[in-house]
Amino acid sequence: MHLLISFFSFMALSIAFASESQVNRYSVKQVAEGIFYHQGNHEEANAENLGAIANVGFIIGEKCIAVIDSGGSFYEGELLRKSIRQHSDLPICYVINTHVHPDHVLGNAAFTIDKPEFVGHEKLPAAMASRQQHFARQFSEILGDAYKGTKFIEAGTLVQVDSPIKLELGNRPLVLTAYTTAHTDHDLTVYDVNSSTLWTGDLLFVERIPALDGSINGWIDALETLGERDVEMVVPGHGPAFDGKQSKGWQDLLHYLTTVRKEVRDIINDMGTIEEAIASVGTQEADKWKLFEEYHRRNVTAAYVELEWE
Numbered sequence: 001m002h003l004l005i006s007f008f009s010f011m012a013l014s015i016a017f018a019s020e021s022q023v024n025r026y027s028v029k030q031v032a033e034g035i036f037y038h039q040g041n042h043e044e045a046n047a048e049n050l051g052a053i054a055n056v057g058f059i060i061g062e063k064c065i066a067v068i069d070s071g072g073s074f075y076e077g078e079l080l081r082k083s084i085r086q087h088s089d090l091p092i093c094y095v096i097n098t099h100v101h102p103d104h105v106l107g108n109a110a111f112t113i114d115k116p117e118f119v120g121h122e123k124l125p126a127a128m129a130s131r132q133q134h135f136a137r138q139f140s141e142i143l144g145d146a147y148k149g150t151k152f153i154e155a156g157t158l159v160q161v162d163s164p165i166k167l168e169l170g171n172r173p174l175v176l177t178a179y180t181t182a183h184t185d186h187d188l189t190v191y192d193v194n195s196s197t198l199w200t201g202d203l204l205f206v207e208r209i210p211a212l213d214g215s216i217n218g219w220i221d222a223l224e225t226l227g228e229r230d231v232e233m234v235v236p237g238h239g240p241a242f243d244g245k246q247s248k249g250w251q252d253l254l255h256y257l258t259t260v261r262k263e264v265r266d267i268i269n270d271m272g273t274i275e276e277a278i279a280s281v282g283t284q285e286a287d288k289w290k291l292f293e294e295y296h297r298r299n300v301t302a303a304y305v306e307l308e309w310e
């Protein structure tokens with residue numbers, strides 16, 4: 001009985017805290033037949049935006065549905081699940097996490113009711129184990145009520161680097177590929193064979209400045225291969241989905257990363273310090289990216305630390 005009361009008071013609370021506008025504002029766009037995504041805001045996560053700052057979405061097959069990234073809060077996960085139910089009653093058989101960053105995984109627990117298989121890169125469980133305490137502390141505070149219900153759910157189906165796997169949604173195969181260290185050390189892409197749509201996770205940022213949490217060399221290498229792929233549609237980790245024939249999104253990110261790498265290398269070769277690098281590297285990119293102030297210095301710092309040992 002006690003549990004039952006707690007459950008109902010929790011449900012009442014979750015309905016009470018989300019204003020109607022937050023719920024109405026949550027919309028998904030169709031990018032190809034049966035493929036939908038919600039485009040995250042170019043903001044830092046906060047209670048008002050429910051942490052909905054990354055692209056998340058779903059693919060509907062003939063037998064079941066795959067969720068790709070579950071949202072930046074438990075509550076975003078619930079909104080995404082509601083959107084799915086407006087389009088299909090089929091079971092949700094997979095929740096794919098492209099990597100561990102909170103804006104991509106904090107909605108996982110909203111889908112446990114569907115008993116899906118959670119899928120990720122072979123290194124995702126280690127990344128989640130080492131970061132979850134820190135994420136819990138930080139995001140329970142940042143997100144407030146939207147965080148309530150969050151659980152860190154470890155992926156049970158893992159994708160090895162160099163061994164892509166196929167998931168079947170019913171006449172709808174998805175190919176999942178795991179990468180060596182790039183944006184993080186556990187990036188995963190999802191490719192829908194039927195529509196030739198590539199879901200990149202945070203290997204691609206559009207409009208919003210990238211956050212370097214892996215290897216600048218590895219990321220540049222990954223982009224050079226990925227950007228060459230012949231696909232119909234691309235859904236990046238942040239920013240609008242776009243026609244696969246367009247290359248601007250790939251080129252802008254590649255330009256940013258190669259600029260940072262070149263200028264950091266020049267400073268290191270001249271025996272310059274990390275402070276000098278932070279003060280000068282890539283500042284000409286400021287006008288091109290949303291949230292530049294929030295992330296650029298961190299990117300330069302990470303690049304310097306990596307490149308000084310070359």
Ligand SMILES: [Zn+2]
Pocket residue numbers: 099101183202211
């Ligand atoms: Zn990320």
